[in-house]
Amino acid sequence: xxxxxxxxxxxxxxxxxxxxxxxxxxxxxxxxxxxxxxxxxxxxxxxxxxxxxxxxxxxxxxxxxxxxxxxxxxxxxxxxxxxxxxxxxxxxxxxxxxxxxxxxxxxxxxxxxxxxxxxxxxxxxxxxxxxxxxxxxxxxxxxxxxxxxxxxxxxxxxxxxxxxxxxxxxxxxxxxxxxxxxxxxxxxxxxxxxxxxxxxxxxxxxxxxxxxxxxxxxxxxxxxxxxxxxxxxxxxxxxxxxxxxxxxxxxxxxxxxxxxxxxxxxxxxxxxxxxxxxxxxxxxxxxxxxxxxxxxxxxxxxxxxxxxxxxxxxxxxxxxxxxxxxxxxx
Amino acid sequence: xxxxxxxxxxxxxxxxxxxxxxxxxxxxxxxxxxxxxxxxxxxxxxxxxxxxxxxxxxxxxxxxxxxxxxxxxxxxxxxxxxxxxxxxxxxxxxxxxxxxxxxxxxxxxxxxxxxxxxxxxxxxxxxxxxxxxxxxxxxxxxxxxxxxxxxxxxxxxxxxxxxxxxxxxxxxxxxxxxxxxxxxxxxxxxxxxxxxxxxxxxxxxxxxxxxxxxxxxxxxxxxxxxxxxxxxxxxxxxxxxxxxxxxxxxxxxxxxxxxxxxx
Amino acid sequence: xxxxxxxxxxxxxxxxxxxxxxxxxxxxxxxxxxxxxxxxxxxxxxxxxxxxxxxxxxxxxxxxxxxxxxxxxxxxxxxxxxxxxxxxxxxxxxxxxxxxxxxxxxxxxxxxxxxxxxxxxxxxxxxxxxxxxxxxxxxxxxxxxxxxxxxxxxxxxxxxxxxxxxxxxxxxxxxxxxxxxxxxxxxxxxxxxxxxxxxxxxxxxxxxxxxxxxxxxxxxxxxxxxxxxxxxxxxxxxxxxxxxxxxxxxxxxxxxxxxxxxxxxxxxxxxxxxxxxxxxxxxxxxxxxxxxxxxxxxxxx
Numbered sequence: 010x011x012x013x014x015x016x017x018x019x020x021x022x023x024x025x026x027x028x029x030x031x032x033x034x035x036x037x038x039x040x041x042x043x044x045x046x047x048x049x050x051x052x053x054x055x056x057x058x059x060x061x062x063x064x065x066x067x068x069x070x071x072x073x074x075x076x077x078x079x080x081x082x083x084x085x086x087x088x089x090x091x092x093x094x095x096x097x098x099x100x101x102x103x104x105x106x107x108x109x110x111x112x113x114x115x116x117x118x119x120x121x122x123x124x125x126x127x128x129x130x131x132x133x134x135x136x137x138x139x140x141x142x143x144x145x146x147x148x149x150x151x152x153x154x155x156x157x158x159x160x161x162x163x164x165x166x167x168x169x170x171x172x173x174x175x176x177x178x179x180x181x182x183x184x185x186x187x188x189x190x191x192x193x194x195x196x197x198x199x200x201x202x203x204x205x206x207x208x209x210x211x212x213x214x215x216x217x218x219x220x221x222x223x224x225x226x227x228x229x230x231x232x233x234x235x236x237x238x239x240x241x242x243x244x245x246x247x248x249x250x251x252x253x254x255x256x257x258x259x260x261x262x263x264x265x266x267x268x269x270x271x272x273x274x275x276x277x278x279x280x281x282x283x284x285x286x287x288x289x290x291x292x293x294x295x296x297x298x299x300x301x302x303x304x305x306x307x308x309x310x311x312x313x314x315x316x317x318x319x320x321x322x323x324x325x326x327x328x329x330x331x332x333x334x335x336x337x338x339x
Numbered sequence: 340x341x342x343x344x345x346x347x348x349x350x351x352x353x354x355x356x357x358x359x360x361x362x363x364x365x366x367x368x369x370x371x372x373x374x375x376x377x378x379x380x381x382x383x384x385x386x387x388x389x390x391x392x393x394x395x396x397x398x399x400x401x402x403x404x405x406x407x408x409x410x411x412x413x414x415x416x417x418x419x420x421x422x423x424x425x426x427x428x429x430x431x432x433x434x435x436x437x438x439x440x441x442x443x444x445x446x447x448x449x450x451x452x453x454x455x456x457x458x459x460x461x462x463x464x465x466x467x468x469x470x471x472x473x474x475x476x477x478x479x480x481x482x483x484x485x486x487x488x489x490x491x492x493x494x495x496x497x498x499x500x501x502x503x504x505x506x507x508x509x510x511x512x513x514x515x516x517x518x519x520x521x522x523x524x525x526x527x528x529x530x531x532x533x534x535x536x537x538x539x540x541x542x543x544x545x546x547x548x549x550x551x552x553x554x555x556x557x558x559x560x561x562x563x564x565x566x567x568x569x570x571x572x573x574x575x576x577x578x579x580x581x582x583x584x585x586x587x588x589x590x591x592x593x594x595x596x597x598x599x600x601x602x
Numbered sequence: 603x604x605x606x607x608x609x610x611x612x613x614x615x616x617x618x619x620x621x622x623x624x625x626x627x628x629x630x631x632x633x634x635x636x637x638x639x640x641x642x643x644x645x646x647x648x649x650x651x652x653x654x655x656x657x658x659x660x661x662x663x664x665x666x667x668x669x670x671x672x673x674x675x676x677x678x679x680x681x682x683x684x685x686x687x688x689x690x691x692x693x694x695x696x697x698x699x700x701x702x703x704x705x706x707x708x709x710x711x712x713x714x715x716x717x718x719x720x721x722x723x724x725x726x727x728x729x730x731x732x733x734x735x736x737x738x739x740x741x742x743x744x745x746x747x748x749x750x751x752x753x754x755x756x757x758x759x760x761x762x763x764x765x766x767x768x769x770x771x772x773x774x775x776x777x778x779x780x781x782x783x784x785x786x787x788x789x790x791x792x793x794x795x796x797x798x799x800x801x802x803x804x805x806x807x808x809x810x811x812x813x814x815x816x817x818x819x820x821x822x823x824x825x826x827x828x829x830x831x832x833x834x835x836x837x838x839x840x841x842x843x844x845x846x847x848x849x850x851x852x853x854x855x856x857x858x859x860x861x862x863x864x865x866x867x868x869x870x871x872x873x874x875x876x877x878x879x880x881x882x883x884x885x886x887x888x889x890x891x892x893x894x895x896x897x898x899x900x901x902x903x
Contacts, residue, residue, distance in 0.1 A: 036796050116644075119638050205645065261828075
């Protein structure tokens with residue numbers, strides 16, 4: 010094509026004939042296909058996990074039926090497999106973790122969103138977030154060489170003898186160190202940043218007017234927090250706690266290194282135990298019989314299903330809150 | 340013998356016939372027919388929401404890139420229906436340049452790469468490196484930007500002022516030698532001085548390009564266009580030479596609009 | 603615009619109580635605010651303890667040998683974890699080679715097909731996948747990539763890690779592509795760019811700094827993972843860079859040294875943990891740097 014210098018004529022040299030407006034959209038189709046394929050990989054991956062674990066665990070689930078979940082007899086030598094001790098341990102260690110981490114996480118989030126001077130906000134928030142960057146195995150290492158000795162003496166004897174909590178049954182028996190309590194404490198530290206970051210986000214999204222309304226009516230700062238801020242953020246915080254629960258249920262290395270790994274249900278938190286994840290980490294590479302392997306696969310399947318449900322609930326809660334506030338924030 | 344004395348009708352660059360455009364069920368452009376003459380500036384004016392931008396976006400098949408958007412009717416470029424079944428919308432757009440309301444330089448590209456961006460997708464017709472440099476210079480000269488940027492062609496286009504960015508976008512659109520240049524309120528986001536520079540540029544470009552400009556600024560239309568079309572509620576109310584539209588409108592609605600009684 | 607302030611019943615109750623017990627309420631408020639500050643201190647303490655101990659113990663066990671020598675058998679002193687460091691880097695490369703393209707592709711899909719049913723369910727499921735316990739991913743990878751071939755391999759470990767990256771990379775890609783202005787996409791389309799070239803040459807390139815940051819954060823997170831490697835990469839006491847063979851990895855080595863009964867190995871475990879954390883920090887720092895670069899180039903508009 011050239012720039013026209015001649016006056017306009019009927020037929021231009023670039024008319025119709027050379028107007029190239031045909032072409033195929035094959036590139037676009039390939040591109041659409043590719044990104045759709047990558048997107049579909051996510052559900053496919055989840056399906057594949059469910060399928061592989063379900064199929065491999067089916068013999069055990071089929072053989073023991075519902076008893077697989079309720080029987081506490083886990084004996085690879087005899088070929089008896091009941092996952093109750095591992096399920097019990099998973100739940101108890103997670104409850105300890107949440108009981109310790111939730112108040113702390115909400116406390117630090119409230120401190121950051123309501124109290125802290127500006128210069129303190131970023132560094133404290135950063136330090137708490139940093140907890141999430143430490144690998145599980147490093148927590149385990151620290152737990153073995155720092156936390157366990159401290160628990161053995163003085164913490165456990167103090168709880169048992171000085172506070173005389175052994176009568177509750179929860180804090181009794183010999184203080185070896187590796188125990189449900191140790192696992193719960195390390196889990197608490199590990200899930201703290203997850204709960205804190207969701208709580209902080211939700212608290213930051215509480216409109217200023219909520220606080221100001223309460224303060225304008227003569228409420229003290231704490232009353233404003235309790236009466237106006239917390240109720241507003243409650244379901245988001247619950248979502249964060251459940252997200253933390255999802256983490257705690259599946260956390261493996263640190264727990265494996267600290268829980269003592271014994272397939273027994275004990276009342277005392279001083280006693281060693283098992284979680285589903287630590288059972289897998291501990292026995293999977295030693296599983297020699299097909300029955301043992303299948304039982305472990307079934308445990309993995311159960312863990313998968315539980316965390317799937319917990320995460321779905323947490324996401325739904327957080328999503329509901331963020332959708333509710335986004336309109337007001339924007 | 341008398342027949343040869345009749346001045347035959349000039350074939351228009353773009354012929355629009357009974358064009359309808361929709362967003363979902365909203366009817367944005369209603370049965371518009373129009374002839375756009377070569378090497379003229381055609382201005383499209385009308386109040387906000389009158390469908391003038393949508394109409395413009397139908398001319399290079401940009402309208403259909405919005406989800407739920409739909410077009411009916413015909414648009415011919417040099418006698419070829421660009422909505423025909425075997426026509427590729429992307430190929431159409433290489434022949435019809437477009438400049439938007441806000442400057443849209445590609446932030447990751449240098450000034451030179453921005454101007455050459457359209458050349459890169461020409462496929463077999465893609466110019467060589469030396470030719471590209473030549474085209475970049477020529478396009479920047481045509482967009483009256485060359486003197487301001489010739490010493491920093493490889494710096495980021497983000498460093499330019501708003502008016503310079505807009506002229507860069509015009510240079511980018513000119514680089515592929517489009518048959519028609521569509522300008523969608525190109526000065527809406529610019530200050531008066533930059534606006535003046537763009538207007539002078541459009542006026543000068545008319546010598547070798549067909550230009551369609553959408554503007555909500557009637558003075559601008561009066562200053563730079565040869566013919567003007569007035570849109571209202573998705574309909575083409577009136578189209579005539581700019582002089583006639585502004586001095587002797589035939590339709591009462593046109594008169595009401597240009598005398599400032601609404602819009 | 604702030605919404606109008608309308609006192610709720612609860613808030614009105616505050617005002618009634620105001621008169622009665624002002625003094626006591628002030629004290630309660632002070633105490634509770636103190637408790638909040640205390641919670642903040644308590645939340646930061648574990649980090650300080652862990653880092654303090656890690657630095658003190660790890661530094662004293664760290665030497666040049668650690669980076670250059672191979673592990674020694676029990677009883678012999680010295681030795682290092684050169685193979686584990688290289689192994690971890692190899693695993694990161696495999697994971698990225700698998701996880702990044704899938705994650706970025708899925709993220710592009712999520713951003714471009716925002717409202718579609720498939721996009722909504724993929725978005726939800728990628729969040730669910732993100733919460734999948736890493737041990738479950740490890741066992742899945744064993745069943746899928748180790749069992750059929752009859753041997754542990756670096757490839758299986760890398761793919762398990764890569765699968766864990768997908769949801770993280772997908773969500774940051776979606777977010778970063780989402781903030782690229784629609785006008786840029788339109789400008790490219792109007793120039794005659796096909797949709798795929800618009801997405802790659804303009805949109806993805808404009809969002810690239812943010813996506814790089816997200817990818818590095820994901821890499822930092824998987825670099826320290828142990829559980830997915832237990833039954834896939836498995837660990838290796840010897841030098842191996844073969845993708846088909848078991849391969850050593852820093853976290854695996856830290857784990858097996860930590861639970862060993864030997865003091866010399868314990869100090870190697872601490873040194874390994876320190877190097878692992880340092881690696882994660884370096885990656886995170888680069889990520890921060892990439893974020894800053896994005897704001898530097900994007901600031902002009």
